[in-house]
Amino acid sequence: MRAARTSVVAAISALTTITAVAGCAQKSDAKGSDAIQVTASDSACEVSKTSFPAGHVKLAVENKGSKVTEVYVYAPGDRIVTERENIGPGTRTSINAEVKAGSYEIACKPGMKGHGIRQKVSATGKGKLPKRDPRLDEAVAAYRTYAQKQADDTLPAVQKFADAVKKDDLKGAKELYAPSRVGWERTEPVAESFGDIDPKVDVRADGLEKGQKWTGWHRLEKSLWQTKKITAADHDLADRLIKDLKDWQKRVGTADITPTGMANGAKELLDEVQTGKVTGEEERYSHTDLVDFKANVEGAETSYKLLKPVAAKNDPELAKELDKQFAAVAKLLDQYREGEGFVSYDTVSESRRKKLSDAVNALAEPLSRLAAAVVTK
Numbered sequence: 001m002r003a004a005r006t007s008v009v010a011a012i013s014a015l016t017t018i019t020a021v022a023g024c025a026q027k028s029d030a031k032g033s034d035a036i037q038v039t040a041s042d043s044a045c046e047v048s049k050t051s052f053p054a055g056h057v058k059l060a061v062e063n064k065g066s067k068v069t070e071v072y073v074y075a076p077g078d079r080i081v082t083e084r085e086n087i088g089p090g091t092r093t094s095i096n097a098e099v100k101a102g103s104y105e106i107a108c109k110p111g112m113k114g115h116g117i118r119q120k121v122s123a124t125g126k127g128k129l130p131k132r133d134p135r136l137d138e139a140v141a142a143y144r145t146y147a148q149k150q151a152d153d154t155l156p157a158v159q160k161f162a163d164a165v166k167k168d169d170l171k172g173a174k175e176l177y178a179p180s181r182v183g184w185e186r187t188e189p190v191a192e193s194f195g196d197i198d199p200k201v202d203v204r205a206d207g208l209e210k211g212q213k214w215t216g217w218h219r220l221e222k223s224l225w226q227t228k229k230i231t232a233a234d235h236d237l238a239d240r241l242i243k244d245l246k247d248w249q250k251r252v253g254t255a256d257i258t259p260t261g262m263a264n265g266a267k268e269l270l271d272e273v274q275t276g277k278v279t280g281e282e283e284r285y286s287h288t289d290l291v292d293f294k295a296n297v298e299g300a301e302t303s304y305k306l307l308k309p310v311a312a313k314n315d316p317e318l319a320k321e322l323d324k325q326f327a328a329v330a331k332l333l334d335q336y337r338e339g340e341g342f343v344s345y346d347t348v349s350e351s352r353r354k355k356l357s358d359a360v361n362a363l364a365e366p367l368s369r370l371a372a373a374v375v376t377k
Contacts, residue, residue: 035060035094036121038106040069040087045108045117054101054123056260056375062092070109072116073097078195081256082264085112085271096371098258099123112275136259136374139306143262144253146302147187151249154183158245162238165220168230177224178288178341181217184245185292186299188272189265190255191248200244204281215240218285225285262307263371266300270364273297278357280345290342293356294333300367301326307374315373318366325363332359 035058037048042065063069066089073081073095081104082097101123107116161180164172184191184202192198199209201216208214215237223234276282277293304311304322312319332355336342348356 034058036106038062038071038108039064040071040108040110041065042067042110043117045071045106045119047106047119047121050119050121051124052121054099054125057097057099057123059095059097059106060092061087061095063087063089065089065110067110068112070112070116071095072105072107072109073099074105074107074118076103079256080189080193080195082261083268084264085268086275093368094372095264096260096375097264098260101125132259133310135309136307139259139262139310140257142306143303144255144257146306147190147255147257148252150183150187150299151245151252154180155242155245155249157183158242162242165224165230165238166235170224170228170230173220173230174224174286177217177221177286178283178291181292182295184248185272185295186302187252188296188299189261189268190252190257192268193255194248194251197244197248197251201241201248204284216244217241221283221285259307259310259374260371262303263367263374266303266370267364267367269296269300270360270367274357274360274364278353278360280353283345287345287347288342289345290333290336290348294342297326297329297333304367304370307370311370311373314375315369318369318373321366322363322370325359325366329359329363332356 036052037046038059038061039046040061040063059071059073061071061084068089069087070083070085071087072083075081081099082095084093084095087093103120103122105118106121107118109116157176157180161173161176164176188198188202191202199207199212202218203212203214203216204218205214205222220234220237220241223230272282273293273296277289277296280287280289282292283289304326308319308322311322333342336348
């Protein structure tokens with residue numbers, strides 16, 4: 001969930017020498033003449049071009065501010081075309097995306113919160129992309145099927161969770177809570193691309209905008225684990241959760257999915273792990289963070305495996321490194337399995353959390369280069 005990140009950044013810093021924020025922002029020169037230079041600071045978001053040809057677009061981002069920042073490309077309606085989180089002070093990174101002709105906004109978010117500092121830009125031309133490897137079209141089609149299945153499978157799981165809440169079955173609702181979130185966590189970048197659904201179903205208390213009513217999974221999580229009491233208001237929240245997720249389920253098929261979007265989405269999922277799961281911020285009441293962690297990694301690996309035939313052809317060393325690092329993260333996660341799930345995250349020491357963070361960082365860096373590797377050469 002793209003919540004307000006002030007507390008998240010503080011939590012990351014508190015984990016002794018964890019390099020989560022700086023580590024997830026790749027140090028890259030990214031200075032090709034064809035790139036759009038995006039210079040972010042604590043009070044500005046400067047772009048070198050406000051008009052550029054549609055097609056494969058590269059953003060060369062430099063954070064000259066003192067705060068961790070994010071960079072987004074928004075289509076009308078705040079639909080997310082692409083994004084990159086956790087760009088640390090003094091670091092650079094590059095973002096590859098496929099952009100159709102039209103009007104957009106490039107936004108920098110110092111402190112990783114709020115509406116962002118925005119610049120209006122436009123992609124010109126007919127929006128035609130160079131002919132690409134047919135295997136990438138197959139990857140997009142397969143990922144669309146995967147994302148839809150995750151949504152379809154989520155609804156019955158959430159219905160069971162909601163039914164337990166409405167029956168005031170505290171124990172049953174607790175057991176069903178984490179499994180109900182797996183499909184969402186695997187495909188979260190698709191859900192977040194719509195802009196309006198994520199704040200309804202996955203927002204945390206510190207992510208609420210002024211005047212926003214708190215709804216969704218985490219509001220119910222607080223009742224189940226902190227308040228330890230289910231109320232009539234929670235019954236209504238359970239119904240609302242089902243309604244909002246049905247909206248997500250119907251809209252998955254309309255998502256604008258591209259090969260570079262899949263690659264960037266995989267990186268976003270690793271950012272989710274680093275800023276929310278490793279710190280324990282995401283599931284602060286239930287401590288079921290490792291279930292989300294596993295789902296995020298599974299979603300990222302699915303995107304990678306679908307793109308791998310082309311990525312391995314264009315950059316075989318990158319593919320080898322990604323295979324190695326995905327395997328390393330899976331092996332590390334297996335150490336925390338308990339029955340069909342995982343241990344409660346509040347039992348994981350800071351030193352062991354650092355090992356998880358280091359493993360995620362080791363995967364995030366090569367994963368950040370996947371989008372460039374699938375651009376047709």
